[in-house]
Each structure stands twice: as C-alpha cells, then as structure tokens.
Amino acid sequence: MIAGAILWLMLGATPPISLGVEAPEALGCPTIADLQDRVRATLGQDPFDDAASRRMTVVVSTEGSGLRADLRLREGERLVGERTLRAPSPACDDLFAAVALNLVLLAEPARALEPAPAPEPTRAPPPRPRPPEQAPIGLETWAGVGASLGVSPGIAPVITVGAGYERPTWSVGLETRYDLPRDRDFGGGAVRADLLGGAALGCLRWLRFGACASVAAGAQRTAGDGFEQVRHTRTPFVAAGVRGTVAWQLAPGWRLRVWGDGWAPLSRTTLRIDGEIAWESPPVAGDLGLSVGRGF
Numbered sequence: 001m002i003a004g005a006i007l008w009l010m011l012g013a014t015p016p017i018s019l020g021v022e023a024p025e026a027l028g029c030p031t032i033a034d035l036q037d038r039v040r041a042t043l044g045q046d047p048f049d050d051a052a053s054r055r056m057t058v059v060v061s062t063e064g065s066g067l068r069a070d071l072r073l074r075e076g077e078r079l080v081g082e083r084t085l086r087a088p089s090p091a092c093d094d095l096f097a098a099v100a101l102n103l104v105l106l107a108e109p110a111r112a113l114e115p116a117p118a119p120e121p122t123r124a125p126p127p128r129p130r131p132p133e134q135a136p137i138g139l140e141t142w143a144g145v146g147a148s149l150g151v152s153p154g155i156a157p158v159i160t161v162g163a164g165y166e167r168p169t170w171s172v173g174l175e176t177r178y179d180l181p182r183d184r185d186f187g188g189g190a191v192r193a194d195l196l197g198g199a200a201l202g203c204l205r206w207l208r209f210g211a212c213a214s215v216a217a218g219a220q221r222t223a224g225d226g227f228e229q230v231r232h233t234r235t236p237f238v239a240a241g242v243r244g245t246v247a248w249q250l251a252p253g254w255r256l257r258v259w260g261d262g263w264a265p266l267s268r269t270t271l272r273i274d275g276e277i278a279w280e281s282p283p284v285a286g287d288l289g290l291s292v293g294r295g296f
Contacts, residue, residue: 016049017073017106023060027067029092038100047103054080056106058099060092067095071102139296140164140173142257146289150263151220151237152193153184153279158287164201166295171210173201177218184279189226191271191278195219197237203245210245216263222271224278233271239263239285247293255293262286 019036023029030038035058040046059070066088073080083102087095144160151158157180164173181194197218203210220237241263248256263285270280 015054016047016052017103018050018052018055019048019103020055020057021060022058023092024062027060027062027090027092029060030096035096035100035103038096039103042100042104056103060095062090066090067092069095069099071099073106138166140166140171140255140293141296142255142291142293144257144259144289144291146259146287148179148195148285148287150282150285151179151195151287152182153191154182156180156182156194158289160289160291162201162291166205169205171201171203171205173203175199175201177216181221181223186224186273186278187227187276189224189273191222191224191273193220193222193269193271193279193281195221195237199241201243203243208247210243210247212243212245214241214243214261215239216241220269220281222269222279224271224273227273233269235269236267237265237269238267239265250292253295255295257291257293258289259291260286260288 019032021032021035036048039048053076055074057072057074059072061068061070063086066086067090068087069085070082071085072082085095085098085102087098141163142161146158146160148156148158158177159180160175160177162173162175164171176198177195179195181192183190183192195218197216199214199216201212201214203212216237216239218237219234221232221234223232241261243259243261245257245259247258250256265281265283265285268281268283271278
C-alpha cells in the first residue's frame with residue numbers, strides 16, 4: 001500500500017498544492033482538515049494553498065472487504081500523475097496514513113531522498129551484578145565459643161572445635177563441644193551439670209547463609225554439692241537438631257561465622273537429691289555462638 005508513494009519522488013521540487021478529498025460519509029474517514037494537519041505536522045510547514053494550480057484529488061471507495069484511494073495530480077487541466085492505494089481493512093486509518101505519506105513526498109521530495117540515519121549500534125546490556133558469593137573452601141577447620149541453654153542448670157559457656165568439607169551449595173562436618181558446668185542453688189547446697197559430646201552436621205548453603213541438620217551424642221555429668229550424700233552421675237546425651245549460620249570472609253581462606261542451634265534431646269537427665277528432683281534437663285535446648293574457620 002505504501003509502495004505507491006514512491007511515484008511522487010519523480011516529480012522534483014514542487015510548489016504549493018491544493019487538496020480535494022471525496023469519501024463516503026458512511027466510512028467515517030478523516031476529514032480533509034485532519035489529513036492536512038497530519039501532513040503539516042510531518043513537514044513542519046504548510047504546503048497547501050487552495051489557489052495553487054497544482055491540485056491533488058483523493059477519491060476513496062470500497063473494494064471488496066477493503067478500501068481503495070485513487071490519487072490524481074493535475075497541473076491546471078493536465079494530468080501529471082495518478083496512483084491507486086489499497087487497504088485490506090475497511091477502516092480508513094491505514095489508508096489515510098498512506099495518503100498522507102504520498103502528500104508529504106509530493107510536497108518535499110528532497111526530504112524523502114535523504115538517506116535514512118544509520119541505526120545506533122546495538123549495545124549488549126551490562127551484566128547484572130552478582131551478589132557477593134562465598135568462595136568454595138574445600139576442607140575447613142574451625143573453633144568457636146558461645147552460650148547454651150537447657151544443657152545445664154543455667155546459661156553455660158560452650159566451646160566448639162570442628163572440621164568439615166565444603167562445596168559451593170553444601171557441606172558436611174564433625175564438631176566436638178564442651179558445655180562448661182553451671183551451678184544452681186538447691187536446698188542447702190548446689191547442683192551443677194556439664195556436657196562433653198560431638199555432632200555430625202549436614203548443611204545446605206546459599207551465598208553466606210547456611211541451614212543444617214545435626215545429630216549429637218555425648219555424656220552429661222551432674223553433681224550435687226553441700227548435701228549429706230554427694231551425688232555424681234553420668235548419663236548419655238543424644239539429640240537431634242537444626243543449625244542456622246551466617247558467614248563473612250575475613251581474609252582469603254578465613255571466615256567468621258555466627259551460628260545458632262536448636263536441640264531436641266532424645267534422652268533426658270534427672271538429678272535427684274534426697275528423693276527430690278533437683279534438676280531435670282528440659283525437652284528442648286539451644287545455643288548461640290561465634291566461630292572462626294580456616295580453609296585449605
């Protein structure tokens with residue numbers, strides 16, 4: 001449809017033109033004023049003069065299920081050129097866009113002959129910044145300190161030492177721990193408990209975060225002091241738990257890690273003094289700590 005516009009490029013420099021449009025009202029096509037405004041907006045000037053000897057006549061009619069526009073250019077009484085434009089749609093917008101283009105080329109053919117500006121070179125989008133990723137270490141050892149609750153009759157200091165193997169998305173490890181004894185007054189004396197054990201850890205990792213499942217086993221010692229009959233007991237400690245970690249790289253191969261554990265003891269310890277329960281381990285326990293690790 002638009003290809004017909006090239007006809008007018010052969011007409012050279014042109015003086016002002018007058019315009020006539022004939023279209024059935026039932027088609028709802030733009031008016032002659034709308035068509036002129038569209039051409040003026042494209043050219044940035046007014047090429048129309050109702051008194052001009054050069055006249056373009058546009059006759060719109062239906063053709064099958066579409067429309068056609070017969071364009072005739074006259075210089076006085078002499079027919080200079082003609083062109084038929086067709087649109088498969090019964091809507092006038094596409095057809096009148098092509099008519100407007102023909103008028104633009106007729107009014108300013110030199111404008112159409114200007115070479116199209118070269119397209120800007122396509123630039124690849126900048127790479128998306130990747131969040132800081134913890135480099136895989138492989139073998140790692142660590143030592144840490146923290147505080148535990150539920151393993152002894154109070155909040156107890158805890159010392160951990162461990163070693164493991166780490167990949168970018170997972171890690172496994174073994175850790176030993178010692179929960180130092182803590183005392184609590186009972187009657188005329190005091191009771192205390194400590195824990196020495198170890199845990200196996202299996203973790204999933206994402207960036208600096210880790211989520212672990214763990215199984216722990218060890219020996220829990222309890223004692224009562226200041227009583228007529230001093231009691232010292234040793235009971236097995238078995239528990240299943242979870243751990244959450246957040247790690248930061250301090251230097252190449254060195255990491256600082258904050259960890260928190262939650263435990264569900266599978267065996268519980270009860271200390272009795274003179275038939276009374278002086279202390280009993282709770283059904284859940286937990287600890288929070290800080291460790292420094294070295295990778296190899």
